[in-house]
Amino acid sequence: MCGIAGIFHLETAKPVDPVRLRKMTDSLVHRGPDSSGIWTAPGVGLGHRRLAIIDPDGGQQPMMTADEAQIISFNGMIYNFREVRSELEALGHVFATTCDTEVILYAWRQWGPDCLKRLNGMFAFAIYDQRDRTMFLARDRLGVKPLFYAPVSDGSVLFGSELKALLANPLLRREPEIRAVDDYLAFGYVPDQTSLLKGVKKLPAGSYLLLRHGKPEPDPVRYWDLDFSQRSKASASDLEEELLALMQEAVGSRMISDVPLGAFLSGGVDSSAVVALMAEQTRHPVKTCTIGFDQASLDETAYAQVIAERFQTDHRSRVVAADDFGLIDVLADHFDEPFADGSALPTYRVCELAREKVTVALSGDGADEAFAGYRRHVFHNAEERVRALLPQSFRGPALGWLGRMWPKADWAPRPLRAKATLLSLSRSGAEGYSEAVGVTTPQGRWAIYSDEMQRHLDGYQGEERMISLMEAAPARNGLDQAQYADMKMWLPGDILTKTDRTSMAVSLEAREPLLDYRLMEFAAKxxxxxxxxxxxxxxxxxxxxxxxxxxxxxxxxxxGFVTPLAQWFRGPLADEARNIASAGALGRMGWFDSKSLSKAAEDHIAGRSDNSRLLWQLLMLDRSLKKLFSL
Structure with a gap:
């Protein structure tokens, strides 16, 4: 895997300072420790940090075509690059390397933006074409690889694999985007549709941006989308065989590597399926690794061992302490924006373990989103059947009143915890699902905001983003809508961000075969x-x-990976919880009511309520603000 960075002047071809470009590129050294390079010309500069995977000797970047007409900086892997290369060779193109980077260059030269439809992979890349002085930025279909960009005061657009690449350029304005704070507290991550820094954008998954000298910045163009509105009419047995064939092809194509390769193995369905299909396609033992916990209720190593023995993998397991919170500052540094998915800590540890033996690791990410594997999908599907039977005119007032009256009983057996379900059923499917997938409720956030923050937000709620996605989804029913929204928001914003940042933090390339776009299209039908x-x-x-x-x-x-946040904030992180209200960056921003935060912390520490997820969000937000705004 690699890191890319660049500068492109929209208005006039001003010189690009190579020192600034080098600083942007070097901020991504963890993404590419093997080599680096920069290239500049009037009005444009490209930088690259390389983690050598394919053709280690011949794939240096930025890379040019033989006539130097096109230059690329590329992060990712094209799994069908050999097939695309053969097609291009038949059209007369001549290659100097055996790497996938050069294939993208000549694919662009041959087909322009339509080249994206031929590429199966995870990628974010920038191609400067000297023939018509354009910069082409593109991101893979599902958003596995990130790409940030922002216009700055000198008329240029900065871009890079991570926000820290943009932060390394002194022209980037550091002003908070207030609505993004509510987005973050709603979902636990900053969605791809926004950024915590005003003016910074994330190229949407399945989209490209074509920048031209002398032209204003255009909107991104979407080249791919998932369609849940069609239904397959094949038999169950035919669907099963088609699915298996697609999975076998996806796994096999992701085993191409010129460096050691392995897999994460949690003992769950998805990672176990990937390991099983890997074992089927190699003569050598698959290298697998598992992280366990010293707390039995959180530990899955026994299940992973079953799979390791079944497929005779070269397996390693390591137990970490359940109070492994020493990574907080490390994670805050690598994520840049606040990120409150507690499973990032063990994910970092399993990436760290994998990197001791391999440079590439396959994961099971993506299957839950594609095949409705989350519990919330099952619940939402059931709730949608109820909504179909009872009109909103009845559900809204009757179930809403009952939900408000029902006691909140997190301690009770699941059948007695009906409050959330009743409140969800009183709303539309999109409204109910947006809160089900969230971390905090709009009412809960409003109660802790300062008066000034409430005025800034002016009634805005982060849930609006997911509701809009669901309402506009190409879908037949509520489950389709929920999965579509997850694919557009939850997957790139949470799951893929987590895997990308934690793997890249230790210079490990993570590949997700169950996110092959052909599998996604099959599942949507x-x-x-x-x-x-x-x-x-x-x-x-x-x-x-x-x-x-x-x-x-x-x-x-x-x-899944579970982090014992509740215990942490009643024990070793209790003082951190208390300090959130008054000390640190949060207090200086003035966004929150300090008395409300103090009460949330003390109620949690005393065991009167479980506010651990909110406290974790606030702690990670505090750490991120210190980094982004030098507080």
Whole structure:
């Protein structure tokens, strides 16, 4: 994997300062420790940090075509580059290397923006074409690889793989985007549709941007989208075989590497499926690794060991302490913007473990979003059936009143915890799902904001972003809408950001075969009964893997990486919780009511309520603000 950075002048071809470009590029050294390079010309500069995976000796960047007409800086991997190369060679193009970077260059030369439709991979790249003086920025279909950009005062556009590349340029304005604060508190991450820094943008997944000298900055162009409005009419057995063939192809294509390769193995369905299909396609033991916890209720290493033994992998496991909160500042530095998914800590640790033996690791990310594998998908599908039976005119007042009256009982058995369900059913499907996938409610956030913050927000709620996505989704029903919104917002904003930043922090390339766009398109056409059945999600995926995996792996309850935040804030992080209200960056920004934050901290520490997720969000926001605004 690599890091890219660049400067492009829109108005006049002013000289690009190579020192500034070098600083932007060097801020990404963790993404590419093997080599670096910069290239400048009037009005343009490209920088690159390289983690050598394919053709280590011949793939130096920025890379030029033989006649120096096109120059590229590329982050990612094109899995079908050999097939595209053969097509280009048949059209007369001659290659000097065996790497995928050069294939992108000549694909652009041959087809222009349409080259993206031929590329199957994870990527963010910039191509400067000296023939017509254009800069082409592109991001892969699902948003596996990030790309930030921002216009600055001298008329140029800065861009880079991470926000820190832009921060390294002194012309970047550092002013907070207030609405992004509410977005972050709503969901636990800053969505791709915004940034915590005003003026900074993230190129949307499946989109490109074509910049021209002498022209204003255009809007991104979307070249790919998921369509949930169609339904496959194939039989269950045919769908199962088609799914398995797609998964085998996706896994096999991601095993191409000129450096050591392995896989993350949690013992869950998705990572176990990836390892099973890897083992099927290699003569050598697959290198796998697992992180365990010294707290039994959080530990999945026994399940991972079952899979390791079944497929005779070269397996390593490491146990970390459940109070492994020493990474807080490390994570804040690598994520730049605030990121409150607690599973980032163990994800960093498993990447760290993998990097000791391999440079590339395959993960199981993406299957839950594509095949409706989250519990919230199952609940939402059930709630949508109720909404179809009861009109909104009844649900709104009746179930809303009942939900407000129902006691909040997080301690009670699940059937008695009906408050959230009743309140959700009183709303539209999009409104209910947007809060189900969130961390804090609009009312909860409003209660802790200062009067000044409330005036700035002027009624804005972060949930509006997800509601808009669901309402505009190419979909047939509520489950389609929820999955579409997850693909557009949750997946790139949370899951893929987490994997990208934690893997790149240790210079590890992570690949996600279950995010192959052909798999995504197949899954989007599945009838609901092949996604959710009998109170469980990923029905067809699990059925297709029954020939590989044991039942107690396929059908056990989903765990995932769990971080014991509640215990931390009642123990070693109690003082941090208390200080959030008055000390640090949060207090200086004036966004929150200090008395409300103090009460939230003390209520949690005393055990009167569980405010751990809110406290974690505030702690990570505080750390990020210190970095972004030098507070």
């Amino acid at each position: 599945l009838p609901v009964k092949y996604r959710v059945r009998g109170g469980t999600g990923k029905y067809l995926l699990k059925k297709s893997m029954e020939r590989y995996l044991p039942q107690d792996i396929l059908y056990r309850p989903k765990m």
